[in-house]
Amino acid sequence: xxxxxxxxxxxxxxxxxxxxxxxxxxxxxxxxxxxxxxxxxxxxxxxxxxxxxxxxxxxxxxxxxxxxxxxxxxxxxxxxxxxxxxxxxxxxxxxxxxxxxxxxxxxxxxxxxxxxxxxxxxxxxxxxxxxxxxxxxxxxxxxxxxxxxxxxxxxxxxxxxxxxxxxxxxxxxxxxxxxxxxxxxxxxxxxxxxxxxxxxxxxxxxxxxxxxxxxxxxxxxxxxxxxxxxxxxxxxxxxxxxxxxxxxxxxxxxxxxxxxxxxxxxxxxxxxxxxxxxxxxxxxxxxxxxxxxxxxxxxxxxxxxxxxxxxxxxxxxxxxxxxxxxxxxxxxxxxxxxxx
Numbered sequence: 001x002x003x004x005x006x007x008x009x010x011x012x013x014x015x016x017x018x019x020x021x022x023x024x025x026x027x028x029x030x031x032x033x034x035x036x037x038x039x040x041x042x043x044x045x046x047x048x049x050x051x052x053x054x055x056x057x058x059x060x061x062x063x064x065x066x067x068x069x070x071x072x073x074x075x076x077x078x079x080x081x082x083x084x085x086x087x088x089x090x091x092x093x094x095x096x097x098x099x100x101x102x103x104x105x106x107x108x109x110x111x112x113x114x115x116x117x118x119x120x121x122x123x124x125x126x127x128x129x130x131x132x133x134x135x136x137x138x139x140x141x142x143x144x145x146x147x148x149x150x151x152x153x154x155x156x157x158x159x160x161x162x163x164x165x166x167x168x169x170x171x172x173x174x175x176x177x178x179x180x181x182x183x184x185x186x187x188x189x190x191x192x193x194x195x196x197x198x199x200x201x202x203x204x205x206x207x208x209x210x211x212x213x214x215x216x217x218x219x220x221x222x223x224x225x226x227x228x229x230x231x232x233x234x235x236x237x238x239x240x241x242x243x244x245x246x247x248x249x250x251x252x253x254x255x256x257x258x259x260x261x262x263x264x265x266x267x268x269x270x271x272x273x274x275x276x277x278x279x280x281x282x283x284x285x286x287x288x289x290x291x292x293x294x295x296x297x298x299x300x301x302x303x304x305x306x307x308x309x310x311x312x313x314x315x316x317x318x319x320x321x322x323x324x325x326x327x328x329x330x331x332x333x334x335x336x337x338x339x340x
């Protein structure tokens with residue numbers, strides 16, 4: 001298989017490597033992945049994260065295993081096992097479905113490898129298209145609020161929502177970003193801030209509960225977020241806390257955009273109520289751990305509610321920025337998403 005290199009995932013010299021995003025920004029550690037058990041652990045522990053990247057990481061592992069003369073039956077089980085790791089992110093399911101089709105072909109080894117490579121390269125192109133469409137919505141001098149991490153760390157390309165911001169900064173040169181820290185795992189504070197600093201885009205880090213005061217003060221012009229699954233009616237699931245921002249944006253009359261590739265669209269899910277929301281370990285809320293060490297601030301037996309995602313209803317969204325274009329409320333009501 002040819003070399004494939006992204007910011008946090010690479011297949012090089014016949015070796016699959018994953019950047020440990022849980023240790024960023026202060027440590028940059030790469031993990032070698034040669035088996036399903038390792039990839040499952042990397043996904044479940046969020047060492048590899050971001051809906052598009054999870055699907056691509058799993059796909060490259062399947063391709064690597066196919067190249068090692070792994071039997072069709074073992075590959076099929078590996079696909080099932082990897083798909084089960086994250087129930088909300090539909091990109092993973094999309095990739096695994098493509099690989100299942102490839103696995104049924106006569107020369108399944110070549111087909112699986114070609115499919116994984118195609119998925120990787122397609123994601124780069126999708127990111128570029130989304131960024132180009134979305135950047136047209138941004139004006140010079142805009143203050144943009146974003147949530148979680150949606151940049152190059154989460155994709156093979158320049159990202160989804162953060163890719164839009166990157167492209168807008170290239171176009172205007174004077175964009176400022178408000179970065180939600182994104183509790184409980186701080187993907188905004190650790191990862192988005194890391195990427196914006198690397199890209200030299202001005203940003204200010206805030207606690208999640210400060211967003212309302214910023215909006216009330218007129219300091220937020222637009223909001224761009226990513227998505228882990230978009231239902232056929234336009235409702236979407238994203239990192240928990242996104243729904244809060246949508247409600248606040250609606251109250252303060254601020255434009256709110258979701259940015260995602262078509263691979264995030266699930267037309268078999270009619271609406272947001274049908275999206276399965278992953279519940280994560282309560283330890284993530286009782287304290288925090290990372291490259292800086294560990295801190296525990298709650299009682300060790302404190303009961304915790306820790307959904308990884310929440311669902312934002314379509315009626316709160318200004319526009320859907322996909323790789324195929326920007327869609328309005330009117331477009332969605334006409335069933336635009338059901339046409340894909």
